[in-house]
Amino acid sequence: MTDFAQLVVAKYNYWIYITLMMIGLYAIISKNNLVKKILGMNIFQTAIILFYVSIGAKKGATIPILEHGHGPAHGAGSHVVHAADYMNPLPHVLMLTAIVVGVATLGVALALALKVYRHYHTLEEDEILAQIRKK
Amino acid sequence: MSTQYPALVVVVPLLSAFLISAAGWANKRLCFPIAVVALAISTYSCFGLLVRVLNEGVVVYRWAGWDPPWGIAYYVDHLNALVLTVVAVVSLINLVATKKSIDEEFPDKLGPFYSLYVLMVTGCLGIVATGDAFNLYVLLEISALTGYGLLAMGSKGRAPLSTLNYLYMGTIGACFYLLGIGYLYIVTGSLNMVDIAGILPSLYQSKAVMAAFIICMVGVWLKMALFPLHAWLPNAYTYAPSAASSLIAPLATKVMIYVMIRLILTVFTPEFAFTTLSVSNAVVWLAVIAIVVGAVLALQERSLKKMLTYVIVAEVGYMVGGAWLGNSAGMTGAILHIVNDALMTLCVFLAVGNIVYKAKGHCFEDLQGLFRKMPFTMGGFVIGALSIIGVPPTCGFFSKWYLISGAIKAGQYHFMAALLFSSLVCVVLFFRIIEIGYYEPFSEEHGHGHGHHQEPSMEEAPLSMVVPLLIVAAGLVVVGLYTGDIVEHIIRFAIPKGLA
Numbered sequence: 001m002t003d004f005a006q007l008v009v010a011k012y013n014y015w016i017y018i019t020l021m022m023i024g025l026y027a028i029i030s031k032n033n034l035v036k037k038i039l040g041m042n043i044f045q046t047a048i049i050l051f052y053v054s055i056g057a058k059k060g061a062t063i064p065i066l067e068h069g070h071g072p073a074h075g076a077g078s079h080v081v082h083a084a085d086y087m088n089p090l091p092h093v094l095m096l097t098a099i100v101v102g103v104a105t106l107g108v109a110l111a112l113a114l115k116v117y118r119h120y121h122t123l124e125e126d127e128i129l130a131q132i133r134k135k
Numbered sequence: 136m137s138t139q140y141p142a143l144v145v146v147v148p149l150l151s152a153f154l155i156s157a158a159g160w161a162n163k164r165l166c167f168p169i170a171v172v173a174l175a176i177s178t179y180s181c182f183g184l185l186v187r188v189l190n191e192g193v194v195v196y197r198w199a200g201w202d203p204p205w206g207i208a209y210y211v212d213h214l215n216a217l218v219l220t221v222v223a224v225v226s227l228i229n230l231v232a233t234k235k236s237i238d239e240e241f242p243d244k245l246g247p248f249y250s251l252y253v254l255m256v257t258g259c260l261g262i263v264a265t266g267d268a269f270n271l272y273v274l275l276e277i278s279a280l281t282g283y284g285l286l287a288m289g290s291k292g293r294a295p296l297s298t299l300n301y302l303y304m305g306t307i308g309a310c311f312y313l314l315g316i317g318y319l320y321i322v323t324g325s326l327n328m329v330d331i332a333g334i335l336p337s338l339y340q341s342k343a344v345m346a347a348f349i350i351c352m353v354g355v356w357l358k359m360a361l362f363p364l365h366a367w368l369p370n371a372y373t374y375a376p377s378a379a380s381s382l383i384a385p386l387a388t389k390v391m392i393y394v395m396i397r398l399i400l401t402v403f404t405p406e407f408a409f410t411t412l413s414v415s416n417a418v419v420w421l422a423v424i425a426i427v428v429g430a431v432l433a434l435q436e437r438s439l440k441k442m443l444t445y446v447i448v449a450e451v452g453y454m455v456g457g458a459w460l461g462n463s464a465g466m467t468g469a470i471l472h473i474v475n476d477a478l479m480t481l482c483v484f485l486a487v488g489n490i491v492y493k494a495k496g497h498c499f500e501d502l503q504g505l506f507r508k509m510p511f512t513m514g515g516f517v518i519g520a521l522s523i524i525g526v527p528p529t530c531g532f533f534s535k536w537y538l539i540s541g542a543i544k545a546g547q548y549h550f551m552a553a554l555l556f557s558s559l560v561c562v563v564l565f566f567r568i569i570e571i572g573y574y575e576p577f578s579e580e581h582g583h584g585h586g587h588h589q590e591p592s593m594e595e596a597p598l599s600m601v602v603p604l605l606i607v608a609a610g611l612v613v614v615g616l617y618t619g620d621i622v623e624h625i626i627r628f629a630i631p632k633g634l635a
Contacts, residue, residue, distance in 0.1 A: 119292035
């Protein structure tokens, strides 16, 4: 295997998020239909959410819940908690907020697209620009 | 009470948004007073906070008693306290000044409009107050999403379309910021700005840290409309309702400049930004291009409001360039210009709001004879214009002075040349407006030869719109006269000692 292929396989999560991000960016820049642009924007946001989720995951780790409870009754100290055994929950929790933000952004964007459609009776950007130029 | 100021600044407007939406259903006339009371409490807390910071130094507020770096903490130092006060004052004055135009434009949407208004202000205040990098992202999106709502309420068709363009760019910008914070989190394991700053110095050679810094910067530049990432700004602000554009134009870009300065000064260190990463020359060049292009594009506009939006693009170049000069005079100029530019943008946009309210348009043809019809509005506009040009004793002169002396100290003469060039262009821009407003229409008296030449009667905007405008205009002069004190007592402490 070449070095480059090894680099791709070893860090595949980063390559996936970058690919998704670029797909989203491409759609925002080059698509003519407003809804397609909005979907591209959403793919862009999702790519970053996936990036965060992937950095919290670890190989062979489990969900971050301590099974043996806590307090002296359960014999504290008998289990030593290794951080490497558990996934990092913080990036995942952060992404709950980011998902909410993404949904809100999508909602606002679609509402705006609806307003545009009601006024110009089309969602194609070139047709809208032609109408604006005619005035 | 005074220990809770950092919380009150943000929480009171946030909760009032719910009250306003409820009041919108019950009795529409309650919306405005609730918004005014909420923002007045917020402004009072900002001033209280500023006084506390001046007396005691940095104020740390632990939300719900959780210690940083686990909980979210607000760190208010001289830089935040100053910007917080400006944001609160600008939003309160604009709220009072635009009541009449809001009543006229959206008689049946008062509840939604005022709740979006206070939420937008909440977002801006939160961005400035917070000491947590992820919290900043959330507040960024709060202020951006509500801002889209406000901007899209303008002219049918054009406003939603240009706001949609703003939304794509704004979302990409915020996502880039989030991505940069993700990189920082990978290398430091922390989201607290002060905590990150403590961990980073040993990692400055790491590629991930450099990538984090650059990605964050690109995101922030997109949100502040630094050329060539400015394309969303002019249309979004031009087609917005006057009340929304005079709120968002002074605040949104200036708050993002604050974020940039905060990232440079606190999260990373000036040595890292200016020395380790040798990009500051390139950024200053970018700012120079932004200033020149903004000024030239402003020159070709035939609409007052759109012309002013390009002036904002040029002003963003001033502040970015000043911050990246890498010396304390430039940084002082940039911070001072955040304050001054917020006030002078508010001043000219309020004047445009009054003109639109009476003349029903903001094209150059609508401005004819306005000095006779609206002498007070135009008086306020002229003071704002003089400040943007940079005529003493208005405040615009002093921040430009600091920026230019910073440019000379850093040996960046092209930045100085760009500042002087844009000042000259501003002279042309604003004197053209004054000429149209003062001397036109002249053709009627001479061309038609009618015996009676009637003086156009005065049709000034309502008092509630003119008085706040004149207060802001007077404020420009007062801030200008007290520049020495502001720099000596506040901004001097905001700049780290290491910066030469």
